[in-house]
Amino acid sequence: MYKALKARLFQGHRTGRFPAVAPTLPDHFQGRPQLQAGPCPKDCSACEDICPTKAVKVSANGPQIDTGRCLFCGKCAAVCPRQAIAFGPEYRLAAFTREQLVAGASAAAWAPPTAGNVQCRDFCGQSLKIRQVSAGGCAACELDFNVLGTLAWDMGRFGIQVVASPRHADCILVTGPVTRNMLLALRKTHDAMPRPAWVIACGACAISGGVFTDSPETHGGLEAIFKPDLYIPGCPPHPTTILEGLLRLMGRS
Amino acid sequence: MNMDTTFLTLPNGAAAPIAELPVLPFADFRAQLIQAVTQNGLRVSSFFATPASNRPGDFELIAVLADDRAHLLRLAASRVSKSYLALSADCPAFHWFEREIAEVTGLICENHPWPKPIRFTQPTTGAAGVLPGVTDYLRIADEAAHEVAVGPVHAGVIEPGHFRFQCLGEEVIFLEISLGYQHRGIEKMLVGGPDVRSAQLIECAAGDTSIASAWCYARLQAALSPACQASPAAELWRGIALELERSANHTGDLGALAGDVAFLPTQSFCGRIRGEYLNMTAALCGNRFGRGYVLPGGLRYLADNKKIADLQTWRKRVHADLTNALDLLFDTPSVLDRFENTGVLAPADAAAVGIVGVAGRASGLNNDIRLSHPYGPYTDRPLSLCAEGAGDVLARAMVRRRELDASNQWLNEALNAGTELSADEQASALSSHHSPAGGLAPSMIAVSLQEAWRGELCHVALTDSHGRFRHYKIVDPSFHNWYGLALALRGEQISHFPICNKSFNLSYCGHDL
The missing domain is CATH 3.30.460.80 (NADH:ubiquinone oxidoreductase Nqo5 subunit)
Structure with a gap:
């Protein structure tokens, strides 16, 4: 008992102060793309050609990036001859519609959308019970969602809790591109939830199939199965990105 | 012979x-x-x-x-x-x-003793579709026996898999593990490569093993293309990233083991400390799992001496926190009582079925690829072998604890070596291979092994006459070890399953591919 108390004193209080204090992100953090307007050189499609997930499109007004497909690997930025692509420090990536995920060259700074599902906000503003379902991912999204339960993040502070049974859940948070072998289990989990039931797509795979889009073994993400109420881009999303998205869904930021 | x-x-x-x-x-x-x-x-x-x-x-x-x-x-x-x-x-x-x-x-x-699918992939022949987990299971023909089915969706935040226990009362007579729910078809998608998505597919085979996977792939490409040779400086930094990956995962596992025996202090401490190691990886490349850091031919980013000094200080502080958390865990009799003699995988069984990595070393198998098939920075900077012999949960926990100390010491030396590199040597570590390397040697077979944090990771590639992948085979350590977990459960109480499972902590996606 004394040893445990001594260790507790040694370890100290370590819960981060987000959202009151902005997170400390690493130097090379790849956040929301910052895109330069203006026409690209004729016939240049270097960014499109190198993208592993066809997330980049060259438009008349420069490149566009669909952050729902993007793996944030940064290869497009490295090959762009006019350096029109950069991945900035903006970690607030979550959005409520598929269209909001598409980043284009714009004079206005990105303002994370706040108008989410009103019913969800009213129901779950103080308490969000989540059933996580892993449907074919690489487990990185699961791991970085799981850390929100550790004392470093302590999402319980905001009334967010992971529950074991779908019967106790307000929403499911799905990771992975939805493999053929997980489709039935995913549907059954969703069916077992009391209504209303909300859906969160966490990570590029769940949103669009990610790097597995073309695989016949997967369904290319959640879109075709359930319409998500919250999209959290990333491969995997940073824990702050996930938590910030959940808080916005709850209308708490 | x-x-x-x-x-x-x-x-x-x-x-x-x-x-x-x-x-x-x-x-x-x-x-x-x-x-x-x-x-x-x-x-x-x-x-x-x-x-x-x-x-x-x-x-x-x-x-x-x-x-x-x-x-x-x-x-x-x-x-x-x-x-x-x-x-x-x-x-x-x-x-x-x-x-x-x-x-x-x-x-x-x-004459295969138990010929059943391991992933329940859909037949390519057009035959009727298969349903995952729907197959014959070994059953005990006795009214006193009962069957417990768990999964694919588990109670926590964890990947899907199906476990079928045959029990007499509390005792597990036999456990069968049925996987395949995470099957994404990675190996098939790699055929015809390397292409723009190959490296990302490899990193996503098992997300917690991204560094080991990317390095395994980079070394395989180096064997097939002179353009993909990496400098010793690049290999040193790859080793640093791999030991950080190992440290993060071992720390997380020990915390989770503490949680499974309801010892909350170490569970809480380790949950936080694991994140510190991930953040150190992010300091190298921006991503907590090291995505995109290891490229064919070298690295995505270099670290200057200021960053190396910061990492050294950070590492020392974190290791002190970790030592404190683990001393407490291994000094608590109620924890040791639960760990000891639980989930024993006998050395002879481990050897017979080919168990690798942490679980193998816990069962007395002296096998660590960093020592038996040394590569890159491990060639002239070997680590000590951390093997136990009892094959129980305690042994698997002890192997992890000792490996954390060994990795810490290795990281100390490797980071010091990093500061002694000349500017030219540092610069040689950088790779510009953002695009697929291409131009691999035609009609070759290449093999690359890594000691990933769970154990041996093996990549084999066959190239066609145009230097494209004709076949790409990945064997994740979990492929070898899932059966070891099934063996460890025999004769065990079913209530010990979570702690036994955690002591192996195998990858579903790495197995299912």
Whole structure:
């Protein structure tokens, strides 16, 4: 008992102060793309050609990036001859519609959308019970969602809790591109939830199939199965990105 | 047996023309492989079938055996069609590989003791679809027995898999583990590469093993293309990233083990400390899992001396926190009581079925690829082997604890070595291979092994006449070890399943691919 108390004193209080204090992100953090307007050189499609997930499109007004497909690997930025692509420090990536995920060259700074599902906000503003379902991912999204339960993040502070049974859940948070072998289990989990039931797509795979889009073994993400109420881009999303998205869904930021 | 004439012999991370791979008559092939594994102590690193290039409907079986004492890999092949006499009947180390071969190719492995699919992939022949987990399970014909089915969706935030326990009261007589829910078809998607998504697919085979996977792939490409050779400085930094990956995962596992016996202090401390190691990885490359850091030919980013000094300070502080958390765990009798003699995997069983990595070393198998098939920075900077012998949960926890100390010491030395690199050496570590390397040597077979944090990771690639991947085979450590968990549960209380499972902490996606 004394040893445990001594260790507790040694370890100290370590819960981060987000959202009151902005997170400390690493130097090379790849956040929301910052895109330069203006026409690209004729016939240049270097960014499109190198993208592993066809997330980049060259438009008349420069490149566009669909952050729902993007793996944030940064290869497009490295090959762009006019350096029109950069991945900035903006970690607030979550959005409520598929269209909001598409980043284009714009004079206005990105303002994370706040108008989410009103019913969800009213129901779950103080308490969000989540059933996580892993449907074919690489487990990185699961791991970085799981850390929100550790004392470093302590999402319980905001009334967010992971529950074991779908019967106790307000929403499911799905990771992975939805493999053929997980489709039935995913549907059954969703069916077992009391209504209303909300859906969160966490990570590029769940949103669009990610790097597995073309695989016949997967369904290319959640879109075709359930319409998500919250999209959290990333491969995997940073824990702050996930938590910030959940808080916005709850209308708490 | 003369190993050098029967087999093609390669060091770790090397390639040879496919024409040099001996194609043995099947009876010889079978006898030689069984003898090598059961009598000479070689291990099965990979065993797979690829369509024979000149005879439609025929397959070439290719075996990669690890000769740990000679620090070499032994390869052989044989041609089969329709069916062959399973090696598993005489050598259990092949059993999971042969179930995979039968599922992927439709070949019949005669006399296989338990011929069932391992991933429930949909048949390519147009036959009726299969349902994952729907298969015959071993059942006890006794009214007193009962069956417990768990999954695919589990209670926590964890990947899907199905567990079927046959119990008498509280005692588990037999456990079968049925996987495949995470199958994404990675190996098939790699055929025809390298292309723009190959590196990302490899990193996503198992997300918690991104560094080991990317490095395994980079070394395999280096064996096939001079343009992809990495400098010693690049290899040093890859090693640093891999030891950070190992430290993060071992720390997380020990915390989770503490949680499973309701010892909350260490669970809480380790949950936080694991994140520190991930953040150190992010300091190198921006991503907590090291995505995109290891590229063919080198690294994405360099670290300057200021960053290295920061990492050193950070590492020391975190290791002090970790030592405090683990001293408390291993000094608590109620924890040790739960860990000791729980989930025993006997050394003989571990050797017979080919267990690798942490679980293997906990059962007395002195096998660590960093030592037995050294590569990159481990060649002149070896780590100490951390092996135990009891094969219980405690032994698996102790191996992790000792490896955390060994990695910490290694990181200290490697980071110091990082500061001593000249500017030119540092710069040589950078790779500009954002695009696929291409131009791989044609008609070759290449093998690359890594000691990922769970254990041996093996990549084998065959290139076609244009230098494109004709076949890409990944064997994740979990592929070897899931059966070890099933064995460890025999005779155990079913309530001990969570702690036994956590002590192995295997990857579903790494197995399912």
